[in-house]
Each structure stands twice: as structure tokens, then as C-alpha cells.
Amino acid sequence: MKHIIIPACPIQSISTPYTVQLDVLREDLNHPLIQGNKFRKLKYNLIEAQKLNLDTLLTFGGAYSNHIHATAAAAKAFGFKSIGIIRGEELATKELNPTLKDAQNMGMDLKFISRTEYRDLTQNHNYHHLQEQFPNTYILPEGGSNELAVKGCEEILDERTSAYDFICVPMGTAGTISGIIRSAKPHQKVLGFPALKGADFLKESIEAYTTHTHYEIINAYHFGGYAKFTDVLIKFVNNFSAESQIPVEPIYTGKMFYGILDLIENDYFPENSKILAIHTGGLQGIEGFNKAHKQFI
Numbered sequence: 001m002k003h004i005i006i007p008a009c010p011i012q013s014i015s016t017p018y019t020v021q022l023d024v025l026r027e028d029l030n031h032p033l034i035q036g037n038k039f040r041k042l043k044y045n046l047i048e049a050q051k052l053n054l055d056t057l058l059t060f061g062g063a064y065s066n067h068i069h070a071t072a073a074a075a076k077a078f079g080f081k082s083i084g085i086i087r088g089e090e091l092a093t094k095e096l097n098p099t100l101k102d103a104q105n106m107g108m109d110l111k112f113i114s115r116t117e118y119r120d121l122t123q124n125h126n127y128h129h130l131q132e133q134f135p136n137t138y139i140l141p142e143g144g145s146n147e148l149a150v151k152g153c154e155e156i157l158d159e160r161t162s163a164y165d166f167i168c169v170p171m172g173t174a175g176t177i178s179g180i181i182r183s184a185k186p187h188q189k190v191l192g193f194p195a196l197k198g199a200d201f202l203k204e205s206i207e208a209y210t211t212h213t214h215y216e217i218i219n220a221y222h223f224g225g226y227a228k229f230t231d232v233l234i235k236f237v238n239n240f241s242a243e244s245q246i247p248v249e250p251i252y253t254g255k256m257f258y259g260i261l262d263l264i265e266n267d268y269f270p271e272n273s274k275i276l277a278i279h280t281g282g283l284q285g286i287e288g289f290n291k292a293h294k295q296f297i
């Protein structure tokens with residue numbers, strides 16, 4: 001049984017012309033492939049699968065899913081087989097995109113299903129027949145968020161991070177921010193930047209994991225919705241990556257950094273605030289993004 005240890009990652013400063021301090025916790029460096037919040041979300045799930053003596057990880061995702069990619073990488077690194085249930089049966093007949101090709105090369109068995117079937121499985125958590133079909137299998141929900149994932153994300157913060165006034169994190173399913181809210185100090189405010197539009201429901205997702213309320217969901221920087229983008233965002237992502245030497249992608253971290261800098265410019269943060277942004281990884285998606293959109297990051 002392989003031990004699962006996540007190394008502490010560097011905190012890097014970003015210079016701004018304002019009085020606030022902006023630092024980045026480079027969780028994207030915690031593993032070359034499992035990377036960022038994904039490794040945190042998987043850690044206790046992998047330990048649980050090991051304890052239960054299950055030999056396969058099974059999960060769900062869209063064609064560009066960071067979670068699919070990370071689960072394939074984690075399975076390979078820690079001695080599991082893996083199965084990926086992918087949304088869209090039409091993909092079975094097409095050339096695989098870089099995310100899925102990588103996942104397959106790391107040993108993941110990809111199964112393509114229709115969008116209706118996918119919705120039934122993932123929205124209703126209707127895993128019964130999957131569990132029968134694949135008996136020795138540990139099933140992870142779409143996006144990887146569950147109680148054990150949230151527990152893993154509590155560990156993103158450590159003794160180095162308690163001096164910050166604000167902790168910023170991108171949001172998809174809200175699992176990552178829930179763990180951070182749980183472990184943040186009472187004087188800290190956690191700011192979530194949803195990558196999707198109409199994300200009011202994410203408050204309920206947070207409330208399922210924590211009763212703490214020292215957080216705010218900042219809805220203004222989704223750029224039209226999940227995986228949507230504008231020329232302004234692409235230009236920002238490229239400039240930010242070049243100037244800071246911190247690679248970011250346009251789906252999650254790019255939108256968050258755009259939001260943080262815009263809030264700084266608009267005096268959201270009191271003078272001399274110490275702000276920590278969590279870099280949650282997701283960099284594997286850049287290759288597929290460039291191929292699909294011919295807009296280069």
C-alpha cells in the first residue's frame with residue numbers, strides 16, 4: 001500500500017501598485033499530474049479505497065474534466081485500476097482530446113454514455129447498477145466532491161496561512177472552498193470565485209459541509225459561464241502568466257485572478273489587506289483549450 005503524502009507548496013508574492021499584499025499558494029505544484037485541489041480532494045478517498053481493499057477507482061466527467069485526468073493519474077500513482085464514465089456517446093467515434101488521451105494513456109478505461117444517461121447517474125447519484133457491474137470499485141462523484149474530499153481540502157491551509165485576511169479560491173462544485181472555510185481562522189474571510197454562471201446554488205452546497213459563514217461568493221467573474229471566455233480574459237491570462245511567471249488557465253484560476261485584481265483596483269479590500277490566492281491547478285486543460293478554440297494560452 002503506497003502512502004499518500006502531499007508536500008507543502010511555496011507561497012509566491014505578486015507585485016501590484018496598490019497597498020494590499022497579494023500572495024499565491026502554489027498548490028498547482030503539489031504533484032505534476034494529480035495537481036492542486038484534485039490531489040487534496042482525492043487523498044482521503046484514496047486512503048478509504050485502500051482500507052476497503054478496492055482495486056479500482058470509477059468516476060464521471062466531461063471531455064475536458066480535470067477530475068477525470070487527476071483520477072487517472074492518482075490511480076496510476078497509487079496502484080489502482082480506473083474507469084472514467086464520460087458524458088457524450090458521440091465522443092467514442094472521434095479522436096480523443098488531450099485530456100482523454102492522457103487519461104487513457106495513464107490506464108483509464110473510458111466509457112462513453114449519452115447525456116441523458118449521464119445526467120441520471122450524476123444528478124441522482126444512481127450508482128446501484130454500476131456497483132453491481134463493477135463490484136470491486138470505489139465510486140467518486142462527478143467533480144470529486146464528497147465529505148472525504150472536503151476533509152482533504154481543509155489541509156490546503158496551514159500555519160503559514162493564518163496571517164492572511166482574505167483567502168481566495170475558484171469554485172466549481174464548492175467542495176474545495178468548503179474545506180477551506182472549515183479550516184480558515186475566524187478572522188479570515190474566504191472569497192469564492194465561481195467559474196460558472198448562476199451559481200447561487202453553491203451556497204447550499206457549502207452549507208451541506210459547514211455552518212461557518214465567514215465567506216462570500218463573488219459572482220461577477222464567470223465570463224459568461226462554465227468554460228466560456230472572452231478576448232479580455234484570454235489576454236489577461238496570457239499577460240498574467242508572463243508577468244508573474246505563474247501559469248494559469250482560463251477555466252478556473254484565470255477567472256479568479258482576474259476577479260481579485262479587479263476587486264483590488266476597485267477598492268474592495270481595505271488598505272494593507274493580506275490576500276492569499278489558492279492556485280488550484282487545472283493546467284492540463286490548456287492543451288485541449290488551445291486545440292478546441294484556436295486561442296492560445
Ligand SMILES: Cc1ncc(COP(=O)(O)O)c(C=O)c1O
Pocket residue numbers: 036037066067143145170171172173174175176177252253280281282283
Ligand atoms: C483547477 C480547478 N480549480 C478549482 C476547481 C473547483 O473546485 P470545486 O469543484 O471543489 O469547487 C476545479 C474543479 O473542480 C478545478 O479543476
